[in-house]
Amino acid sequence: xxxxxxCVSCNSRMGxxxxxxxxxxxxxxxLASNLARKIPQLAAKLSEGQKYVSVGPxxxxxxxxxxGEFVVHSRKLDDGSLIQPTPIAAQSIQRMLERANYxxxxxxxxxxxxxxxxxxxxxxxxxGLAAVKWSIEQIHPALDGPLLNPVVxxxxxxxxxxxxxxTTVYEDAPALAAIRSALAGAPLDPAHLIVERxxxxxxxxxxxxxxxxxxxxxxxxxxxFGQLAFRVHFKTLAVGGPRFIYTHDLEANxxxxxxxxxxxxxx
Numbered sequence: 524x525x526x527x528x529x530c531v532s533c534n535s536r537m538g539x540x541x542x543x544x545x546x547x548x549x550x551x552x553x554l555a556s557n558l559a560r561k562i563p564q565l566a567a568k569l570s571e572g573q574k575y576v577s578v579g580p581x582x583x584x585x586x587x588x589x590x591g592e593f594v595v596h597s598r599k600l601d602d603g604s605l606i607q608p609t610p611i612a613a614q615s616i617q618r619m620l621e622r623a624n625y626x627x628x629x630x631x632x633x634x635x636x637x638x639x640x641x642x643x644x645x646x647x648x649x650x651g652l653a654a655v656k657w658s659i660e661q662i663h664p665a666l667d668g669p670l671l672n673p674v675v676x677x678x679x680x681x682x683x684x685x686x687x688x689x690t691t692v693y694e695d696a697p698a699l700a701a702i703r704s705a706l707a708g709a710p711l712d713p714a715h716l717i718v719e720r721x722x723x724x725x726x727x728x729x730x731x732x733x734x735x736x737x738x739x740x741x742x743x744x745x746x747x748f749g750q751l752a753f754r755v756h757f758k759t760l761a762v763g764g765p766r767f768i769y770t771h772d773l774e775a776n777x778x779x780x781x782x783x784x785x786x787x788x789x790x
Contacts, residue, residue, distance in 0.1 A: 533706060542675055546573060547668030554726050554748035556664055561728045562773045567591055574665035580643045581657030585665065593662050609656055613637060616652060623650045673718035676753035678706055680743035683732040683769060687762045698760035717756040726750040728773040733783070737761040748773075 545551060546569045559566035570588045577584045577593055584606055586595040597607045607615060613634055620630045633648045640646045642658040681702050685692040692699065701715035711718065727749030735742040741757040766783035 548671040549666040552664040575662045577659045676745040680755035719754040721752040730771040732769040734766040
């Protein structure tokens with residue numbers, strides 16, 4: 524769906540500062556990872572730049588995914604040894620040997636032996652140095668990112684509700700003003716808005732939006748990956764007319780909009 528009533532500057536700010544960080548939410552990371560076989564392209568896109576933990580013979584290490592590959596974070600251990608990505612480690616070894624005044628031939632030989640060494644094998648180098656190219660058996664999301672900002676589902680619910688409100692969405696009603704204020708950066712006013720975080724029993728490769736009607740005020744449910752859900756309570760707003768359901772099938776990359784069988788004529 525494309526929203527055409529949010530100004531460019533607000534949409535850009537939301538995307539850059541708020542929506543762009545959605546993939547750091549631990550639940551979203553976990554759901555995308557567990558559904559990777561069904562939605563490989565989306566899962567790869569969501570993993571890009573995110574923190575992951577590698578597990579292997581060398582233990583656990585923190586890193587990030589860059590262009591589809593795990594890159595370990597450089598760090599110094601308590602015993603003085605370094606953990607670095609292999610290309611950076613080779614550069615570090617070269618600099619150490621150069622500072623120790625080893626010849627170019629000795630340095631080239633050391634770097635070549637490191638390059639040809641099997642994984643998980645200790646390589647003895649000049650000047651008392653040693654290196655191991657540790658293998659990685661698996662990686663998994665670090666799951667320590669911030670939870671999804673509630674403004675994200677609020678924005679989705681507001682844009683979806685506009686399909687029901689039609690041109691009324693432009694009116695200067697207190698309920699709509701409270702939404703616009705929250706989207707512009709103000710705190711959510713609990714007198715007008717509540718965003719409830721929920722979890723369904725099963726994950727599935729789809730996103731969804733549904734207008735749940737007025738009981739006694741308008742509610743919209745936002746569903747991500749079938750399992751992570753948000754119920755947005757518009758506490759001072761009621762919407763008349765039919766209800767609609769929107770789903771985005773992530774496997775087929777198709778969108779569907781249907782009218783709910785339970786209409787609500789309350790105004």
